[in-house]
Amino acid sequence: MHRVNSIRVTALALVTICGCAMSAAQTQNNPSRDRPGQSSRDAAEDRAQDTRGEKQARKQENSQRAAMKLCYFKDLRGMNVTRSDGSTAFEIKDVVFDRHSGDIAGYVVSNDRVIAPSEVTATTDEKGAVQLRTTLTDDSLKGRLEFDDDAFDTKASKSDTVMAWWNRFASESKKQIRSDMDMYEPEKLKSTERSEVSGTIDSLDRVRGEGSIYRTIATIRAEDGSTSVVVLGPTWYLADEKALPMRGQRVTAMVSPLEGDEERWVASSISLNGGKMVTLREGDALNPVWYKHGKADSAVAVQRRMLLASSLLGDDVKCREESSGEVQNLVIDTAEHRVVAIVVDPNENFMGAADTLRLIPVSVASPSGDDLVFVDAEKDMIINAPAAPGNLSALNNAWKLDMMFKQRPIVSR
Numbered sequence: 001m002h003r004v005n006s007i008r009v010t011a012l013a014l015v016t017i018c019g020c021a022m023s024a025a026q027t028q029n030n031p032s033r034d035r036p037g038q039s040s041r042d043a044a045e046d047r048a049q050d051t052r053g054e055k056q057a058r059k060q061e062n063s064q065r066a067a068m069k070l071c072y073f074k075d076l077r078g079m080n081v082t083r084s085d086g087s088t089a090f091e092i093k094d095v096v097f098d099r100h101s102g103d104i105a106g107y108v109v110s111n112d113r114v115i116a117p118s119e120v121t122a123t124t125d126e127k128g129a130v131q132l133r134t135t136l137t138d139d140s141l142k143g144r145l146e147f148d149d150d151a152f153d154t155k156a157s158k159s160d161t162v163m164a165w166w167n168r169f170a171s172e173s174k175k176q177i178r179s180d181m182d183m184y185e186p187e188k189l190k191s192t193e194r195s196e197v198s199g200t201i202d203s204l205d206r207v208r209g210e211g212s213i214y215r216t217i218a219t220i221r222a223e224d225g226s227t228s229v230v231v232l233g234p235t236w237y238l239a240d241e242k243a244l245p246m247r248g249q250r251v252t253a254m255v256s257p258l259e260g261d262e263e264r265w266v267a268s269s270i271s272l273n274g275g276k277m278v279t280l281r282e283g284d285a286l287n288p289v290w291y292k293h294g295k296a297d298s299a300v301a302v303q304r305r306m307l308l309a310s311s312l313l314g315d316d317v318k319c320r321e322e323s324s325g326e327v328q329n330l331v332i333d334t335a336e337h338r339v340v341a342i343v344v345d346p347n348e349n350f351m352g353a354a355d356t357l358r359l360i361p362v363s364v365a366s367p368s369g370d371d372l373v374f375v376d377a378e379k380d381m382i383i384n385a386p387a388a389p390g391n392l393s394a395l396n397n398a399w400k401l402d403m404m405f406k407q408r409p410i411v412s413r
Contacts, residue, residue, distance in 0.1 A: 068399060069122040070392040071130040072343070073309050073330035081109070081120060081132040089134050090141065095309040095332065095339070096169075100206065100234045101410055102339035102362045104332070105173045105306060106145075113144040116173060117337035128393025130334050145172055152308050166299035173302075190259040192284045194268060197228045198252045201245055204376065206235060206363060206410045218245060220253070230255055231266045233280045236305045237290040239368040243270060243278035246320055246376045250274065256286060309339065312367060317344050317360075319375045319382055324350040327373060328357055331392065341401060342373065343388045350379070357388040361401040363410050381405050 071079075073095065080088045094108035106114045121133045148165045199222040207215050216232040230253050238244040245251055250273050255265040268286055269277045281288050291301050315327045329343035342365050344358050364376040375382070385404060389395070402409045 068333050068396045069124055069130050069335040070340070070395055070399075071122075071332050071334050072392065073332055073339075076130075076332055076334070077310070079130075079132060081134050083134060083136075089136055089138075092132070093147075096306055097309060097339050098305055099236045099307050099367050100305060104337040104339065105302075106169070108147050108308075109141075111141065112147040113141055114147050114169065114172075115141070115144050120334075120337075122334035124393065124396075128391070128396065132334065145169060151303070152306075152311065162303075163299050166303045170299055170302040190257040192256060192286075194254045194256055195265075196252060197230060197255050197265065198222065199228070199250070201247050201249050201251055202227065203408070204245060204247060205408050216245075218251070218253075220251060228255070228265055231258075232270065233267075233288060233290055234305065235366045237280075238278075239366045239374060241278050243272060244366055244368075244374055245270070245272060246374075252277075307367065312342070312373070315367065315371050315373050317342075317373045317375055319350070319377055319379060322350065322379070323347065324375070324379075324382060325358075329388070331359065331388075340399075344382070346382065351383060358382060358385040359388050359401055360385060361405055361407065361409070363402050363407045364405050376407075377405050 076092050077094065079092050081090055081092065083089050090109040090111065090113070092107055092109060093112075095104055096106040096108065096114065097104045104117045106116060107120060108114055115134075115136065119134055119136055123131050123133060125131055145165075145168055148162070150159070151162050151165045151169075153162075197220055199220040202219040202221045204219075205217045207217055216235055216238065218230050218232055220228045220230055222228070232238065232245070232253075235244065252271045252274075253265075253267040254269045254277075255267050258264055258266055266281065266286060268281045269279050271277045279289055290304075309330055309332075312327050312330065316323060317325050317327060325344045325346040327342050328345040330339050331341035331343065332338070333340050339362055341359050341361050344360055346358060360375055360377070360382070366374045366376070368374060381404070386401070
């Protein structure tokens with residue numbers, strides 16, 4: 001994924017927080033929930049819960065929108081970060097972020113140092129332009145981790161030097177980054193017995209939970225109309241395994257029930273469109289295979305999911321397997337330290353004619369390990385997506401990009 005003299009990243013995540021449709025209707029007191037699928041009555045209860053949850057989510061979303069401070073990555077790169085006395089502390093050179101959530105784990109700054117997002121504060125001027133501040137002194141900056149370009153070079157990924165770098169990055173970033181630890185403790189498994197769920201994927205949601213938890217949740221609709229809510233794995237692992245689900249796809253999953261958790265089913269393996277089964281979890285405890293050889297906050301674990309923003313530029317974009325253009329830029333919320341959208345330059349074959357740059361939310365974008373970004377969207381969604389404006393400040397209080405793609409934003413729980 002590494003390009004010479006170009007630092008690599010992959011933009012994913014989306015910032016507005018919306019409500020979740022996986023809700024209180026799935027409780028232990030309802031015996032019909034002890035199997036994959038729901039009765040019509042259960043589904044009606046879920047829809048009612050869904051509506052209430054979405055109303056609350058809209059409140060949270062509107063509150064967050066007011067705090068957004070959006071900036072293009074190409075404008076952020078090279079931006080001076082100043083101190084309270086007006087002096088320049090350093091400039092931003094690149095961004096390290098998580099490709100499942102878009103959360104920024106570090107800023108690469110001048111003098112080749114990596115600093116934590118919490119050490120940079122964003123403000124805006126009277127025109128809405130982003131300005132960055134810090135309290136770091138020159139002496140404190142010298143003590144920060146020195147950037148190592150080889151750490152993002154897959155050819156050097158197994159060297160002792162690179163692993164030592166990621167160990168320190170993981171240690172220093174522990175408060176900023178979240179781990180991909182699974183969403184349950186083994187004792188929360190209601191049963192180790194596997195059941196099969198088959199159907200069409202209605203929805204896919206990325207959840208960023210408390211306690212540094214990430215997961216992807218699929219709602220699968222069977223032919224009889226019943227639905228099952230199934231916990232998969234992080235999108236970066238699914239993309240790398242060529243098992244990234246898309247809405248509308250046929251899926252078969254082997255699942256086990258969870259005790260006292262609203263995500264009632266957890267998948268041990270999945271197959272898309274009749275293809276090969278891909279293992280997600282193994283053993284009686286359903287241990288996640290994506291961190292088979294290391295803890296979730298280990299050097300190996302952190303390295304696998306972190307990217308440099310610059311490395312995403314120029315990557316091919318595939319809209320449900322159809323080549324649709326390339327990544328031209330990223331949109332970053334500097335207030336929340338998160339990549340929220342990619343800017344795509346559509347190709348003529350896909351659009352039918354040359355077109356303007358389009359915004360795509362990271363909640364439907366998944367970078368893979370081979371210079372591709374997969375987008376879970378219909379062609380019409382790309383065609384009708386908003387053009388990338390010259391000035392992003394107008395969107396600070398009007399961010400509705402996820403809604404345009406019929407997708408919930410990345411959800412915090």
